Amino acid sequence: MGNFKGHALPGSFFLIVGLWWSVKFSLWHASRRNKNACHLASKITYRRLEVIEASVILLFALVGMMAEQFVPDGPQLKLYNYEDKHWDHLMNWQHATMYLFFGISAAVSITVHTMGVVPIAFDRLLLAIALFVEGFLFYYHLHGRLMLDVHVHQLLLFAIFGGALTIFLEVFFRGNILLELLRCSLCLLQGSWLWQIGFVLYPPSSFPEWDSMDHNNMMFITMCYCWHYSFALLTVAVIFTIISWLVRTKLKKTPQLEMGLLKTKEREEESEEDL
Structure with a gap:
Protein backbone atom coordinates (compact mmCIF):
# COMPACT_ATOMS: atom_id res chain seq x y z
CA MET A 1 0.00 0.00 0.00
CA GLY A 2 3.01 2.32 0.12
CA ASN A 3 2.24 3.92 -3.24
CA PHE A 4 -0.63 5.33 -5.30
CA LYS A 5 -1.65 1.98 -6.82
CA GLY A 6 -1.57 0.38 -3.40
CA HIS A 7 -4.36 2.74 -2.28
CA ALA A 8 -6.25 2.90 -5.58
CA LEU A 9 -6.68 -0.87 -5.94
CA PRO A 10 -8.30 -1.55 -2.53
CA GLY A 11 -10.21 1.72 -2.95
CA SER A 12 -11.65 0.43 -6.21
CA PHE A 13 -12.59 -2.83 -4.51
CA PHE A 14 -14.53 -1.04 -1.75
CA LEU A 15 -16.24 1.19 -4.32
CA ILE A 16 -17.36 -1.84 -6.33
CA VAL A 17 -18.57 -3.64 -3.20
CA GLY A 18 -20.40 -0.52 -1.99
CA LEU A 19 -22.16 -0.12 -5.34
CA TRP A 20 -23.04 -3.82 -5.43
CA TRP A 21 -24.44 -3.73 -1.89
CA SER A 22 -26.47 -0.64 -2.77
CA VAL A 23 -28.03 -2.43 -5.75
CA LYS A 24 -28.54 -5.71 -3.88
CA PHE A 25 -30.15 -4.28 -0.75
CA SER A 26 -32.28 -1.83 -2.71
CA LEU A 27 -33.51 -4.59 -5.02
CA TRP A 28 -34.18 -6.95 -2.13
CA HIS A 29 -36.10 -4.31 -0.18
CA ALA A 30 -38.16 -3.21 -3.19
CA SER A 31 -38.88 -6.81 -4.19
CA ARG A 32 -40.01 -7.78 -0.71
CA ARG A 33 -42.34 -4.79 -0.59
CA ASN A 34 -43.76 -5.78 -3.98
CA LYS A 35 -43.54 -9.55 -3.80
CA ASN A 36 -45.42 -10.01 -7.05
CA ALA A 37 -42.99 -7.83 -8.99
CA CYS A 38 -40.22 -10.35 -9.56
CA HIS A 39 -38.88 -13.67 -8.38
CA LEU A 40 -35.83 -12.01 -6.79
CA ALA A 41 -37.87 -11.62 -3.61
CA SER A 42 -37.43 -15.31 -2.78
CA LYS A 43 -35.02 -16.25 -0.03
CA ILE A 44 -33.41 -18.97 -2.12
CA THR A 45 -32.42 -16.41 -4.76
CA TYR A 46 -31.06 -14.09 -2.07
CA ARG A 47 -28.96 -16.88 -0.59
CA ARG A 48 -27.50 -17.72 -3.98
CA LEU A 49 -26.45 -14.10 -4.39
CA GLU A 50 -24.87 -14.18 -0.92
CA VAL A 51 -22.87 -17.30 -1.82
CA ILE A 52 -21.64 -15.77 -5.09
CA GLU A 53 -20.70 -12.53 -3.35
CA ALA A 54 -18.83 -14.34 -0.55
CA SER A 55 -16.99 -16.52 -3.08
CA VAL A 56 -15.73 -13.45 -4.95
CA ILE A 57 -14.60 -11.78 -1.70
CA LEU A 58 -12.85 -14.99 -0.61
CA LEU A 59 -11.02 -15.14 -3.94
CA PHE A 60 -9.88 -11.51 -3.66
CA ALA A 61 -8.78 -12.08 -0.04
CA LEU A 62 -6.64 -15.06 -1.05
CA VAL A 63 -5.11 -13.15 -3.95
CA GLY A 64 -4.44 -10.20 -1.65
CA MET A 65 -2.66 -12.35 0.93
CA MET A 66 -0.52 -14.02 -1.73
CA ALA A 67 0.33 -10.69 -3.33
CA GLU A 68 1.41 -9.17 -0.01
CA GLN A 69 3.71 -12.12 0.64
CA PHE A 70 5.17 -12.88 -2.76
CA VAL A 71 5.65 -9.51 -4.46
CA PRO A 72 9.34 -9.03 -5.43
CA ASP A 73 10.10 -7.06 -2.26
CA GLY A 74 7.71 -9.02 -0.03
CA PRO A 75 8.51 -11.11 3.07
CA GLN A 76 8.09 -14.47 1.29
CA LEU A 77 6.38 -15.86 4.43
CA LYS A 78 9.35 -14.82 6.59
CA LEU A 79 8.21 -12.92 9.70
CA TYR A 80 11.52 -12.42 11.50
CA ASN A 81 14.99 -11.77 10.11
CA TYR A 82 17.34 -13.70 12.37
CA GLU A 83 20.45 -12.38 10.63
CA ASP A 84 19.68 -8.69 11.22
CA LYS A 85 17.55 -9.45 14.30
CA HIS A 86 14.42 -7.46 13.43
CA TRP A 87 10.85 -8.08 12.23
CA ASP A 88 10.62 -8.50 8.47
CA HIS A 89 8.17 -6.48 6.31
CA LEU A 90 5.60 -5.91 9.04
CA MET A 91 3.53 -3.62 6.80
CA ASN A 92 2.99 -6.48 4.36
CA TRP A 93 2.11 -8.80 7.22
CA GLN A 94 -0.44 -6.31 8.56
CA HIS A 95 -2.11 -6.00 5.16
CA ALA A 96 -2.14 -9.79 4.78
CA THR A 97 -3.77 -10.05 8.22
CA MET A 98 -6.54 -7.70 7.11
CA TYR A 99 -7.14 -9.82 4.00
CA LEU A 100 -7.13 -12.94 6.20
CA PHE A 101 -10.07 -11.74 8.29
CA PHE A 102 -12.07 -10.76 5.21
CA GLY A 103 -11.37 -14.22 3.85
CA ILE A 104 -12.57 -15.82 7.10
CA SER A 105 -15.71 -13.69 6.94
CA ALA A 106 -16.38 -14.80 3.35
CA ALA A 107 -15.80 -18.47 4.20
CA VAL A 108 -18.24 -18.25 7.11
CA SER A 109 -20.82 -16.56 4.87
CA ILE A 110 -20.55 -19.39 2.34
CA THR A 111 -21.02 -21.93 5.15
CA VAL A 112 -24.02 -20.07 6.57
CA HIS A 113 -25.85 -19.88 3.24
CA THR A 114 -25.06 -23.37 1.92
CA MET A 115 -25.02 -25.78 4.86
CA GLY A 116 -27.64 -24.23 7.10
CA VAL A 117 -25.95 -25.55 10.25
CA VAL A 118 -24.47 -22.20 11.32
CA PRO A 119 -26.66 -19.42 12.80
CA ILE A 120 -27.64 -16.98 10.06
CA ALA A 121 -26.27 -13.97 11.96
CA PHE A 122 -22.71 -15.31 11.91
CA ASP A 123 -22.04 -13.86 8.46
CA ARG A 124 -22.75 -10.33 9.70
CA LEU A 125 -20.81 -10.89 12.92
CA LEU A 126 -17.66 -12.07 11.14
CA LEU A 127 -17.87 -9.24 8.60
CA ALA A 128 -18.13 -6.73 11.46
CA ILE A 129 -15.09 -8.33 13.11
CA ALA A 130 -13.15 -8.18 9.82
CA LEU A 131 -13.81 -4.44 9.52
CA PHE A 132 -12.93 -3.91 13.18
CA VAL A 133 -9.61 -5.72 12.67
CA GLU A 134 -8.91 -3.54 9.62
CA GLY A 135 -9.49 -0.38 11.67
CA PHE A 136 -7.59 -1.78 14.67
CA LEU A 137 -4.50 -2.47 12.54
CA PHE A 138 -4.74 0.92 10.81
CA TYR A 139 -4.96 2.67 14.19
CA TYR A 140 -1.54 1.29 15.17
CA HIS A 141 -0.19 1.74 11.67
CA LEU A 142 0.50 5.47 11.92
CA HIS A 143 3.30 5.84 14.47
CA GLY A 144 6.04 8.26 13.43
CA ARG A 145 4.31 9.54 10.28
CA LEU A 146 3.87 13.15 9.17
CA MET A 147 0.90 15.19 10.37
CA LEU A 148 -1.13 15.09 7.13
CA ASP A 149 -0.41 11.39 6.64
CA VAL A 150 -1.73 10.62 10.12
CA HIS A 151 -4.77 12.84 9.64
CA VAL A 152 -5.99 11.32 6.36
CA HIS A 153 -5.69 7.82 7.85
CA GLN A 154 -7.47 8.86 11.05
CA LEU A 155 -10.37 10.11 8.93
CA LEU A 156 -10.42 6.73 7.21
CA GLY A 175 -32.93 -6.87 7.07
CA ASN A 176 -33.17 -3.31 8.37
CA ILE A 177 -32.89 -1.29 5.16
CA LEU A 178 -31.65 1.83 6.94
CA LEU A 179 -28.69 -0.02 8.47
CA GLU A 180 -27.96 -1.72 5.16
CA LEU A 181 -27.95 1.53 3.20
CA LEU A 182 -25.82 3.17 5.90
CA ARG A 183 -23.37 0.31 5.48
CA CYS A 184 -23.30 0.92 1.72
CA SER A 185 -22.57 4.62 2.14
CA LEU A 186 -19.70 3.96 4.57
CA CYS A 187 -18.23 1.34 2.23
CA LEU A 188 -18.34 3.84 -0.65
CA LEU A 189 -16.76 6.45 1.61
CA GLN A 190 -13.93 4.08 2.50
CA GLY A 191 -13.30 3.32 -1.17
CA SER A 192 -13.33 6.92 -2.38
CA TRP A 193 -11.22 8.05 0.57
CA LEU A 194 -8.53 5.47 -0.17
CA TRP A 195 -8.31 7.02 -3.63
CA GLN A 196 -8.06 10.46 -2.01
CA ILE A 197 -5.26 9.26 0.28
CA GLY A 198 -3.40 8.05 -2.78
CA PHE A 199 -3.67 11.49 -4.42
CA VAL A 200 -2.61 13.26 -1.21
CA LEU A 201 0.35 11.12 -0.16
CA TYR A 202 1.51 9.77 -3.55
CA PRO A 203 0.29 12.28 -6.17
CA PRO A 204 0.88 11.32 -9.81
CA SER A 205 3.62 13.26 -11.57
CA SER A 206 1.13 15.72 -13.08
CA PHE A 207 -0.23 16.73 -9.64
CA PRO A 208 1.50 19.05 -7.16
CA GLU A 209 2.73 17.61 -3.86
CA TRP A 210 0.92 18.43 -0.63
CA ASP A 211 2.66 20.19 2.26
CA SER A 212 2.30 17.66 5.07
CA MET A 213 2.81 20.26 7.82
CA ASP A 214 0.44 22.98 6.51
CA HIS A 215 -2.57 23.40 8.83
CA ASN A 216 -4.68 24.76 5.95
CA ASN A 217 -4.25 21.44 4.19
CA MET A 218 -5.55 19.74 7.34
CA MET A 219 -8.64 21.97 7.31
CA PHE A 220 -9.27 21.41 3.61
CA ILE A 221 -8.84 17.64 3.77
CA THR A 222 -11.32 17.44 6.66
CA MET A 223 -13.86 19.40 4.63
CA CYS A 224 -13.07 17.21 1.60
CA TYR A 225 -13.87 14.13 3.69
CA CYS A 226 -17.36 15.52 4.33
CA TRP A 227 -17.78 16.08 0.59
CA HIS A 228 -16.82 12.48 -0.07
CA TYR A 229 -19.49 11.27 2.33
CA SER A 230 -22.11 13.55 0.83
CA PHE A 231 -21.41 12.02 -2.61
CA ALA A 232 -21.57 8.53 -1.07
CA LEU A 233 -24.98 9.29 0.46
CA LEU A 234 -26.19 10.78 -2.82
CA THR A 235 -25.02 7.72 -4.77
CA VAL A 236 -26.85 5.33 -2.43
CA ALA A 237 -30.00 7.47 -2.54
CA VAL A 238 -29.99 7.60 -6.35
CA ILE A 239 -29.49 3.83 -6.67
CA PHE A 240 -32.26 3.12 -4.14
CA THR A 241 -34.66 5.50 -5.90
CA ILE A 242 -33.97 4.14 -9.39
CA ILE A 243 -34.33 0.49 -8.35
CA SER A 244 -37.51 1.16 -6.37
CA TRP A 245 -38.99 2.94 -9.39
CA LEU A 246 -37.98 0.11 -11.74
CA VAL A 247 -39.57 -2.54 -9.51
CA ARG A 248 -42.79 -0.54 -9.18
CA THR A 249 -42.85 0.00 -12.94
CA LYS A 250 -42.45 -3.72 -13.56
CA LEU A 251 -45.27 -4.40 -11.10
CA LYS A 252 -47.62 -2.11 -13.02
CA LYS A 253 -46.74 -3.68 -16.37
CA THR A 254 -47.01 -7.31 -15.20
CA PRO A 255 -50.38 -8.85 -16.09
CA GLN A 256 -52.44 -10.10 -13.16
CA LEU A 257 -52.22 -13.75 -14.29
CA GLU A 258 -48.43 -13.57 -14.56
CA MET A 259 -48.25 -11.94 -11.13
CA GLY A 260 -50.23 -14.81 -9.66
CA LEU A 261 -47.92 -17.37 -11.26
CA LEU A 262 -44.87 -15.55 -9.91
CA LYS A 263 -46.40 -15.53 -6.46
CA THR A 264 -47.12 -19.26 -6.64
CA LYS A 265 -43.58 -19.95 -7.84
CA GLU A 266 -42.15 -17.92 -4.99
CA ARG A 267 -44.17 -19.86 -2.43
CA GLU A 268 -42.93 -23.14 -3.90
CA GLU A 269 -39.31 -21.95 -3.68
CA GLU A 270 -39.83 -20.87 -0.07
CA SER A 271 -41.29 -24.31 0.73
CA GLU A 272 -38.34 -26.09 -0.92
CA GLU A 273 -35.97 -23.95 1.08
CA ASP A 274 -37.74 -24.74 4.36
CA LEU A 275 -37.45 -28.46 3.60
Whole structure:
Protein backbone atom coordinates (compact mmCIF):
# COMPACT_ATOMS: atom_id res chain seq x y z
CA MET A 1 0.00 0.00 0.00
CA GLY A 2 3.01 2.32 0.12
CA ASN A 3 2.24 3.92 -3.24
CA PHE A 4 -0.63 5.33 -5.30
CA LYS A 5 -1.65 1.98 -6.82
CA GLY A 6 -1.57 0.38 -3.40
CA HIS A 7 -4.36 2.74 -2.28
CA ALA A 8 -6.25 2.90 -5.58
CA LEU A 9 -6.68 -0.87 -5.94
CA PRO A 10 -8.30 -1.55 -2.53
CA GLY A 11 -10.21 1.72 -2.95
CA SER A 12 -11.65 0.43 -6.21
CA PHE A 13 -12.59 -2.83 -4.51
CA PHE A 14 -14.53 -1.04 -1.75
CA LEU A 15 -16.24 1.19 -4.32
CA ILE A 16 -17.36 -1.84 -6.33
CA VAL A 17 -18.57 -3.64 -3.20
CA GLY A 18 -20.40 -0.52 -1.99
CA LEU A 19 -22.16 -0.12 -5.34
CA TRP A 20 -23.04 -3.82 -5.43
CA TRP A 21 -24.44 -3.73 -1.89
CA SER A 22 -26.47 -0.64 -2.77
CA VAL A 23 -28.03 -2.43 -5.75
CA LYS A 24 -28.54 -5.71 -3.88
CA PHE A 25 -30.15 -4.28 -0.75
CA SER A 26 -32.28 -1.83 -2.71
CA LEU A 27 -33.51 -4.59 -5.02
CA TRP A 28 -34.18 -6.95 -2.13
CA HIS A 29 -36.10 -4.31 -0.18
CA ALA A 30 -38.16 -3.21 -3.19
CA SER A 31 -38.88 -6.81 -4.19
CA ARG A 32 -40.01 -7.78 -0.71
CA ARG A 33 -42.34 -4.79 -0.59
CA ASN A 34 -43.76 -5.78 -3.98
CA LYS A 35 -43.54 -9.55 -3.80
CA ASN A 36 -45.42 -10.01 -7.05
CA ALA A 37 -42.99 -7.83 -8.99
CA CYS A 38 -40.22 -10.35 -9.56
CA HIS A 39 -38.88 -13.67 -8.38
CA LEU A 40 -35.83 -12.01 -6.79
CA ALA A 41 -37.87 -11.62 -3.61
CA SER A 42 -37.43 -15.31 -2.78
CA LYS A 43 -35.02 -16.25 -0.03
CA ILE A 44 -33.41 -18.97 -2.12
CA THR A 45 -32.42 -16.41 -4.76
CA TYR A 46 -31.06 -14.09 -2.07
CA ARG A 47 -28.96 -16.88 -0.59
CA ARG A 48 -27.50 -17.72 -3.98
CA LEU A 49 -26.45 -14.10 -4.39
CA GLU A 50 -24.87 -14.18 -0.92
CA VAL A 51 -22.87 -17.30 -1.82
CA ILE A 52 -21.64 -15.77 -5.09
CA GLU A 53 -20.70 -12.53 -3.35
CA ALA A 54 -18.83 -14.34 -0.55
CA SER A 55 -16.99 -16.52 -3.08
CA VAL A 56 -15.73 -13.45 -4.95
CA ILE A 57 -14.60 -11.78 -1.70
CA LEU A 58 -12.85 -14.99 -0.61
CA LEU A 59 -11.02 -15.14 -3.94
CA PHE A 60 -9.88 -11.51 -3.66
CA ALA A 61 -8.78 -12.08 -0.04
CA LEU A 62 -6.64 -15.06 -1.05
CA VAL A 63 -5.11 -13.15 -3.95
CA GLY A 64 -4.44 -10.20 -1.65
CA MET A 65 -2.66 -12.35 0.93
CA MET A 66 -0.52 -14.02 -1.73
CA ALA A 67 0.33 -10.69 -3.33
CA GLU A 68 1.41 -9.17 -0.01
CA GLN A 69 3.71 -12.12 0.64
CA PHE A 70 5.17 -12.88 -2.76
CA VAL A 71 5.65 -9.51 -4.46
CA PRO A 72 9.34 -9.03 -5.43
CA ASP A 73 10.10 -7.06 -2.26
CA GLY A 74 7.71 -9.02 -0.03
CA PRO A 75 8.51 -11.11 3.07
CA GLN A 76 8.09 -14.47 1.29
CA LEU A 77 6.38 -15.86 4.43
CA LYS A 78 9.35 -14.82 6.59
CA LEU A 79 8.21 -12.92 9.70
CA TYR A 80 11.52 -12.42 11.50
CA ASN A 81 14.99 -11.77 10.11
CA TYR A 82 17.34 -13.70 12.37
CA GLU A 83 20.45 -12.38 10.63
CA ASP A 84 19.68 -8.69 11.22
CA LYS A 85 17.55 -9.45 14.30
CA HIS A 86 14.42 -7.46 13.43
CA TRP A 87 10.85 -8.08 12.23
CA ASP A 88 10.62 -8.50 8.47
CA HIS A 89 8.17 -6.48 6.31
CA LEU A 90 5.60 -5.91 9.04
CA MET A 91 3.53 -3.62 6.80
CA ASN A 92 2.99 -6.48 4.36
CA TRP A 93 2.11 -8.80 7.22
CA GLN A 94 -0.44 -6.31 8.56
CA HIS A 95 -2.11 -6.00 5.16
CA ALA A 96 -2.14 -9.79 4.78
CA THR A 97 -3.77 -10.05 8.22
CA MET A 98 -6.54 -7.70 7.11
CA TYR A 99 -7.14 -9.82 4.00
CA LEU A 100 -7.13 -12.94 6.20
CA PHE A 101 -10.07 -11.74 8.29
CA PHE A 102 -12.07 -10.76 5.21
CA GLY A 103 -11.37 -14.22 3.85
CA ILE A 104 -12.57 -15.82 7.10
CA SER A 105 -15.71 -13.69 6.94
CA ALA A 106 -16.38 -14.80 3.35
CA ALA A 107 -15.80 -18.47 4.20
CA VAL A 108 -18.24 -18.25 7.11
CA SER A 109 -20.82 -16.56 4.87
CA ILE A 110 -20.55 -19.39 2.34
CA THR A 111 -21.02 -21.93 5.15
CA VAL A 112 -24.02 -20.07 6.57
CA HIS A 113 -25.85 -19.88 3.24
CA THR A 114 -25.06 -23.37 1.92
CA MET A 115 -25.02 -25.78 4.86
CA GLY A 116 -27.64 -24.23 7.10
CA VAL A 117 -25.95 -25.55 10.25
CA VAL A 118 -24.47 -22.20 11.32
CA PRO A 119 -26.66 -19.42 12.80
CA ILE A 120 -27.64 -16.98 10.06
CA ALA A 121 -26.27 -13.97 11.96
CA PHE A 122 -22.71 -15.31 11.91
CA ASP A 123 -22.04 -13.86 8.46
CA ARG A 124 -22.75 -10.33 9.70
CA LEU A 125 -20.81 -10.89 12.92
CA LEU A 126 -17.66 -12.07 11.14
CA LEU A 127 -17.87 -9.24 8.60
CA ALA A 128 -18.13 -6.73 11.46
CA ILE A 129 -15.09 -8.33 13.11
CA ALA A 130 -13.15 -8.18 9.82
CA LEU A 131 -13.81 -4.44 9.52
CA PHE A 132 -12.93 -3.91 13.18
CA VAL A 133 -9.61 -5.72 12.67
CA GLU A 134 -8.91 -3.54 9.62
CA GLY A 135 -9.49 -0.38 11.67
CA PHE A 136 -7.59 -1.78 14.67
CA LEU A 137 -4.50 -2.47 12.54
CA PHE A 138 -4.74 0.92 10.81
CA TYR A 139 -4.96 2.67 14.19
CA TYR A 140 -1.54 1.29 15.17
CA HIS A 141 -0.19 1.74 11.67
CA LEU A 142 0.50 5.47 11.92
CA HIS A 143 3.30 5.84 14.47
CA GLY A 144 6.04 8.26 13.43
CA ARG A 145 4.31 9.54 10.28
CA LEU A 146 3.87 13.15 9.17
CA MET A 147 0.90 15.19 10.37
CA LEU A 148 -1.13 15.09 7.13
CA ASP A 149 -0.41 11.39 6.64
CA VAL A 150 -1.73 10.62 10.12
CA HIS A 151 -4.77 12.84 9.64
CA VAL A 152 -5.99 11.32 6.36
CA HIS A 153 -5.69 7.82 7.85
CA GLN A 154 -7.47 8.86 11.05
CA LEU A 155 -10.37 10.11 8.93
CA LEU A 156 -10.42 6.73 7.21
CA LEU A 157 -10.92 5.10 10.61
CA PHE A 158 -14.30 6.81 10.99
CA ALA A 159 -15.55 5.02 7.87
CA ILE A 160 -14.04 1.70 8.92
CA PHE A 161 -15.25 1.66 12.55
CA GLY A 162 -18.59 3.16 11.49
CA GLY A 163 -19.03 0.31 9.02
CA ALA A 164 -18.04 -2.25 11.65
CA LEU A 165 -20.59 -0.86 14.12
CA THR A 166 -23.34 -0.73 11.50
CA ILE A 167 -22.79 -4.34 10.43
CA PHE A 168 -22.66 -5.42 14.09
CA LEU A 169 -26.09 -3.85 14.60
CA GLU A 170 -27.30 -5.87 11.60
CA VAL A 171 -26.61 -9.00 13.66
CA PHE A 172 -29.59 -8.03 15.83
CA PHE A 173 -31.62 -6.09 13.23
CA ARG A 174 -31.07 -8.16 10.10
CA GLY A 175 -32.93 -6.87 7.07
CA ASN A 176 -33.17 -3.31 8.37
CA ILE A 177 -32.89 -1.29 5.16
CA LEU A 178 -31.65 1.83 6.94
CA LEU A 179 -28.69 -0.02 8.47
CA GLU A 180 -27.96 -1.72 5.16
CA LEU A 181 -27.95 1.53 3.20
CA LEU A 182 -25.82 3.17 5.90
CA ARG A 183 -23.37 0.31 5.48
CA CYS A 184 -23.30 0.92 1.72
CA SER A 185 -22.57 4.62 2.14
CA LEU A 186 -19.70 3.96 4.57
CA CYS A 187 -18.23 1.34 2.23
CA LEU A 188 -18.34 3.84 -0.65
CA LEU A 189 -16.76 6.45 1.61
CA GLN A 190 -13.93 4.08 2.50
CA GLY A 191 -13.30 3.32 -1.17
CA SER A 192 -13.33 6.92 -2.38
CA TRP A 193 -11.22 8.05 0.57
CA LEU A 194 -8.53 5.47 -0.17
CA TRP A 195 -8.31 7.02 -3.63
CA GLN A 196 -8.06 10.46 -2.01
CA ILE A 197 -5.26 9.26 0.28
CA GLY A 198 -3.40 8.05 -2.78
CA PHE A 199 -3.67 11.49 -4.42
CA VAL A 200 -2.61 13.26 -1.21
CA LEU A 201 0.35 11.12 -0.16
CA TYR A 202 1.51 9.77 -3.55
CA PRO A 203 0.29 12.28 -6.17
CA PRO A 204 0.88 11.32 -9.81
CA SER A 205 3.62 13.26 -11.57
CA SER A 206 1.13 15.72 -13.08
CA PHE A 207 -0.23 16.73 -9.64
CA PRO A 208 1.50 19.05 -7.16
CA GLU A 209 2.73 17.61 -3.86
CA TRP A 210 0.92 18.43 -0.63
CA ASP A 211 2.66 20.19 2.26
CA SER A 212 2.30 17.66 5.07
CA MET A 213 2.81 20.26 7.82
CA ASP A 214 0.44 22.98 6.51
CA HIS A 215 -2.57 23.40 8.83
CA ASN A 216 -4.68 24.76 5.95
CA ASN A 217 -4.25 21.44 4.19
CA MET A 218 -5.55 19.74 7.34
CA MET A 219 -8.64 21.97 7.31
CA PHE A 220 -9.27 21.41 3.61
CA ILE A 221 -8.84 17.64 3.77
CA THR A 222 -11.32 17.44 6.66
CA MET A 223 -13.86 19.40 4.63
CA CYS A 224 -13.07 17.21 1.60
CA TYR A 225 -13.87 14.13 3.69
CA CYS A 226 -17.36 15.52 4.33
CA TRP A 227 -17.78 16.08 0.59
CA HIS A 228 -16.82 12.48 -0.07
CA TYR A 229 -19.49 11.27 2.33
CA SER A 230 -22.11 13.55 0.83
CA PHE A 231 -21.41 12.02 -2.61
CA ALA A 232 -21.57 8.53 -1.07
CA LEU A 233 -24.98 9.29 0.46
CA LEU A 234 -26.19 10.78 -2.82
CA THR A 235 -25.02 7.72 -4.77
CA VAL A 236 -26.85 5.33 -2.43
CA ALA A 237 -30.00 7.47 -2.54
CA VAL A 238 -29.99 7.60 -6.35
CA ILE A 239 -29.49 3.83 -6.67
CA PHE A 240 -32.26 3.12 -4.14
CA THR A 241 -34.66 5.50 -5.90
CA ILE A 242 -33.97 4.14 -9.39
CA ILE A 243 -34.33 0.49 -8.35
CA SER A 244 -37.51 1.16 -6.37
CA TRP A 245 -38.99 2.94 -9.39
CA LEU A 246 -37.98 0.11 -11.74
CA VAL A 247 -39.57 -2.54 -9.51
CA ARG A 248 -42.79 -0.54 -9.18
CA THR A 249 -42.85 0.00 -12.94
CA LYS A 250 -42.45 -3.72 -13.56
CA LEU A 251 -45.27 -4.40 -11.10
CA LYS A 252 -47.62 -2.11 -13.02
CA LYS A 253 -46.74 -3.68 -16.37
CA THR A 254 -47.01 -7.31 -15.20
CA PRO A 255 -50.38 -8.85 -16.09
CA GLN A 256 -52.44 -10.10 -13.16
CA LEU A 257 -52.22 -13.75 -14.29
CA GLU A 258 -48.43 -13.57 -14.56
CA MET A 259 -48.25 -11.94 -11.13
CA GLY A 260 -50.23 -14.81 -9.66
CA LEU A 261 -47.92 -17.37 -11.26
CA LEU A 262 -44.87 -15.55 -9.91
CA LYS A 263 -46.40 -15.53 -6.46
CA THR A 264 -47.12 -19.26 -6.64
CA LYS A 265 -43.58 -19.95 -7.84
CA GLU A 266 -42.15 -17.92 -4.99
CA ARG A 267 -44.17 -19.86 -2.43
CA GLU A 268 -42.93 -23.14 -3.90
CA GLU A 269 -39.31 -21.95 -3.68
CA GLU A 270 -39.83 -20.87 -0.07
CA SER A 271 -41.29 -24.31 0.73
CA GLU A 272 -38.34 -26.09 -0.92
CA GLU A 273 -35.97 -23.95 1.08
CA ASP A 274 -37.74 -24.74 4.36
CA LEU A 275 -37.45 -28.46 3.60
